[in-house]
Amino acid sequence: MASLEAILSTPVSWASHKTDPDVAAFLDDLQANILKGHGRHFTANLFLGFDGMAPDAVASLLRALSGYVTSALQQLLTNRSSAGPKIDGGPVRCLFLSASGYRALGGLAKMPDDTALQEGMRSRGASLGDAPETEWGEGPWRPGGRAPDAMLLLADSSFDRVTGDLEEIERWINGTGARVLGVDRGRAQFRTFAPANGPEGVEHFGYVDGRSQPLFLVEDIKKEKPAGPEPKWNFAFNPAQFIVPDPNGKGRHSAGSYFVYRKLGQNVRGFKARERELAEALSLTGDDAERAGAMAVGRFEDGTPVALSATETGAKPVNDFNYAVDPDGLRCPFHAHIRKTNPRGDIVRQFSAADSAERNPIMARRGIPFGDHERLFDEAEGAEPESDVGLIFMAYMASISDQFEFTQKSWANEPKFVRGFKPGDQPAGIDPVIGQNADPATHEQTWLDGWIGGAAPSKFAFAHFVKLLGGEYFFAPSRSFLQNLGR
Incomplete structure (x- = not known):
């Protein structure tokens, strides 16, 4: 039986879940979007506050939301079944907790041990050269607003499908005692530079983005590897650089990842x-x-x-x-x-x-442009x-600092x-x-x-x-x- 440490020490073959119960358990317990980007072109990031909620109430809320969360295995299976360059394998939903979110759970959960997570981005912003909070944006980041306790990432193949998913979840959350702090919407942007190559994902300055990604699925590495000699830059990485044991997981192969979220205006x-x-x-x-x-x-x-x-x-x-x-x-x-x-x-x-x-x-970067329109x-x-x-x-990683x-x-x-x-x-x-x-x-x-x-x-x-x-x-x-x- 393979341990979690062994699974994370070498690139993972997700197809082996059919014959390896340890890999199957690992992929079923891990959230989507970590091992491989979800590939959907539209997203909504919904930020929550647990103001005034008792730990049991927060736990009940998160337990209910767990039914929405997409597993890595489900993502990879639906991606494989979808056809064409635009992935339409259905929605992908991920859930994240900040340090204050863990604190809201009281003694019901252990705090992950990354110091940067525990202190939060706002307290460490000066050392990063970040703009002060008074110069931040609107919605969840309005000046004077509180830091979020949790974030839900909703991704799908169309703006309307994400909107429908978002509205349904917001209606449900409004009756739980949690507070919606705001929403950031993401919209992929594309340009065609050579018709034979099709559209490429770009950022708003107009440049192709996200090309130099670390790969840690065997199937992705084989697809990327050029014919002939060894690659000039080794894009194969071990999952342990991005995935860590979950201190609160209930299985032998329970894992998670530290996640950095930054809304960058251009x-x-x-x-x-x-x-x-x-x-x-x-x-x-x-x-x-x-x-x-x-x-x-x-x-x-x-x-x-x-x-x-x-x-x-x-x-x-x-x-x-x-x-x-x-x-x-x-x-x-x-x-x-x-x-x-x-x-x-x-x-x-x-x-x-x-x-x-x-x-x-x-x-492991998983960014997406934001803006109301296709440019x-x-x-x-x-x-x-x-x-x-x-x-x-x-971005996902094993250590924020x-x-x-x-x-x-x-x-x-x-x-x-x-x-x-x-x-x-x-x-x-x-x-x-x-x-x-x-x-x-x-x-x-x-x-x-x-x-x-x-x-x-x-x-x-x-x-x-x-x-x-x-x-x-x-x-x-x-x-x-x-x-x-x-x-």
Whole structure:
């Protein structure tokens, strides 16, 4: 009989649930969306407060909601049965508890032991460079509002289906004593860069997003693995980097995951204007001007890595690459967003560190854009949205402090990462997309277009077009914990 530790120590073959009762028990008790993104194009995130409720009443509420929660096994089975690129395997529903949610249960549940979860995102925001709560958004994140005790994630293939699910659950919750604090809606956005490749998921700046994901299902790894030699970047990870034992689970294989939720507003108009200004500063004109944005993000809008190509290729976004082809950051700057947050060998080259030093912080990201409408990305210059659009960043991990907070503080916000710590090194600068640093001097990066022979470096500030509008740390508990609460 395999232990939970053994199951999490190597990629999981979900198809083995048919013959392996331990894998079947693990998948049936684990919530959906952790092992693999749910793939639905519309979501609603419903935030709850348990004000004034007794622990038994909270337990009764969560126990009742457990019947709505989708298991990993159910998700994978329905995904397999759905046809076409748009997954229509029915709704996916997930339930999360914050530290205050666990406290509301009194002695009925143990608090997960992650210190960041216990303290909450608001109390740790200053160290992350976050905007103060007084500058947050509306709904569940209105200034002066309370932090949520729980969140329900509802996902489905259409806006109307999610709305119907949301309204039904809200009506039921209104009679339980819990309070609905607000709702965030998610809507996937797509662009077609090459008709033969079909639509690609993008974020509101217009760039392909979510391509460089860690994979920890055997079936996904086999599908992604290129033919021929070993991949240049190993996308296979062990589930233990994202999944941990649930201290309240009722089975031998009960597991959950720490979950970071951040609503990030995007000033698209400001970002695109700054791209054009950077292109002018680097004397890039015509099609070459697109390279300015690619140097900030690390990929062209169609997903082509700027380390590999001076222009968009129109090919499917490649994931099998590393920065050995550009070790000095001449084509893709060290400060580029995807290089900052996934160095692909830079830490090994720069510091002679073990490969684990740059792989261990990687999270299983499950974000989705927000905004009321489907965008065509054809706005005239200066007519792009400045507000009311953005990204709902969601990610699963085994440690909030060692993964999310480390990535934000020590990589994205650190001007000396990945280059700048050694004597004589020019600091890379902060991440132009998600970097947050109160020191204005860190907002200026050094830009050099290595695709042009003899190009000279230029100083140029590119920062702060993404702003935190709200968020919290949660834990995604096992289904058996929810089903048996208070019994």
